Amino acid sequence: MFWRKFVLLTFICICFTSCEINLDRILGFSEEEQISIIRYDRLQNEYILFDSFTALQQMNTRYVRQTQILMEEILNLGQVSDPDINEKLHAFYSDTTLLALMKDVENKFLDIKELQEDLNKGFRQLKEEVPSIRIPEVYIQVSALNESIVVGDSLLGISLDKYMGTEYPLYERYYYPYQRKTMNPERILPDSFLFYLIAYYPLPDNSKRTLLDIILHRGKINYVVQQILNYRSVGSVIGYSKEEEEWCKKNLEGIWSFVINSGHLYDTDPMLLRTYLRPVPSTPFFGEKSPGLIGIWLGTTIISSYMKNHKKVTLNELLNMSNYSEILVESRFNP
Numbered sequence: 185m186f187w188r189k190f191v192l193l194t195f196i197c198i199c200f201t202s203c204e205i206n207l208d209r210i211l212g213f214s215e216e217e218q219i220s221i222i223r224y225d226r227l228q229n230e231y232i233l234f235d236s237f238t239a240l241q242q243m244n245t246r247y248v249r250q251t252q253i254l255m256e257e258i259l260n261l262g263q264v265s266d267p268d269i270n271e272k273l274h275a276f277y278s279d280t281t282l283l284a285l286m287k288d289v290e291n292k293f294l295d296i297k298e299l300q301e302d303l304n305k306g307f308r309q310l311k312e313e314v315p316s317i318r319i320p321e322v323y324i325q326v327s328a329l330n331e332s333i334v335v336g337d338s339l340l341g342i343s344l345d346k347y348m349g350t351e352y353p354l355y356e357r358y359y360y361p362y363q364r365k366t367m368n369p370e371r372i373l374p375d376s377f378l379f380y381l382i383a384y385y386p387l388p389d390n391s392k393r394t395l396l397d398i399i400l401h402r403g404k405i406n407y408v409v410q411q412i413l414n415y416r417s418v419g420s421v422i423g424y425s426k427e428e429e430e431w432c433k434k435n436l437e438g439i440w441s442f443v444i445n446s447g448h449l450y451d452t453d454p455m456l457l458r459t460y461l462r463p464v465p466s467t468p469f470f471g472e473k474s475p476g477l478i479g480i481w482l483g484t485t486i487i488s489s490y491m492k493n494h495k496k497v498t499l500n501e502l503l504n505m506s507n508y509s510e511i512l513v514e515s516r517f518n519p
Contacts, residue, residue: 394450403487418485
């Protein structure tokens with residue numbers, strides 16, 4: 185008996201102290217699913233700065249979908265099949281402001297090893313919780329200050345030019361302070377998982393969606409991201425400052441009472457819903473000191489209450505739930 189236990193323990197030690205790939209296989213994260221970030225941004229630089237035919241050829245043959253998304257969906261330059269589309273792309277990025285931006289991005293993000301490791305760690309954890317989820321091909325680009333994160337066809341595109349830091353001089357010309365606070369490199373990781381899961385688990389598009397439906401749908405995704413990235417609080421995922429989150433906690437009872445008594449919880453008016461969901465300096469219903477995105481914070485707080493009272497519910501099961509009225513009742517949420 186002792187010998188059998190010794191052999192088993194030895195085998196386990198070998199498995200868990202050998203190369204990382206073996207550990208990943210044990211956890212269901214295959215070698216093929218390891219994320220190696222594609223530096224599409226460098227191909228952009230090479231084509232624009234040096235008029236490199238080789239770089240353009242790679243963009244149009246090796247990274248067809250990435251190039252199509254950039255030209256057609258982000259920059260709206262036309263169709264990739266247009267005869268003059270490459271010239272349009274070159275002319276667009278040849279603007280002096282964009283040339284400086286591309287150079288700054290290159291200098292700031294020379295090394296993306298830590299980001300790559302964090303993405304792998306997060307997707308490894310997500311894959312363990314949700315075995316059926318597809319691991320995307322991740323690439324980084326310069327989107328000319330357009331989309332921060334792009335998701336499509338098992339792709340996850342990160343626009344580094346939207347994460348240069350709150351004090352980046354160019355941002356001061358185009359963005360308000362409340363917008364700039366979300367444009368830090370630290371936001372790349374949570375934004376990547378938030379946008380990917382929002383795309384992977386879309387809320388059904390219909391006119392009868394209530395405020396409750398939307399805030400709990402977004403709340404469950406925020407909760408999952410908080411768990412897989414091991415963030416300390418709900419506000420950390422959203423991007424709240426310590427003061428903003430403290431304000432929400434202190435005023436939770438008042439916020440909830442207003443939502444209930446005003447009848448907003450089951451309202452479907454798009455304008456009203458946006459008031460609770462927009463990343464604005466403050467939420468009009470709650471005064472100047474209140475932060476934006478209160479609906480998402482509130483929804484995530486309700487989901488947290490639900491999960492505390494249903495400890496056997498897995499993250500996979502949570503992501504597939506859609507009866508939000510039932511979740512609210514079973515959350516026993518009563519601030």
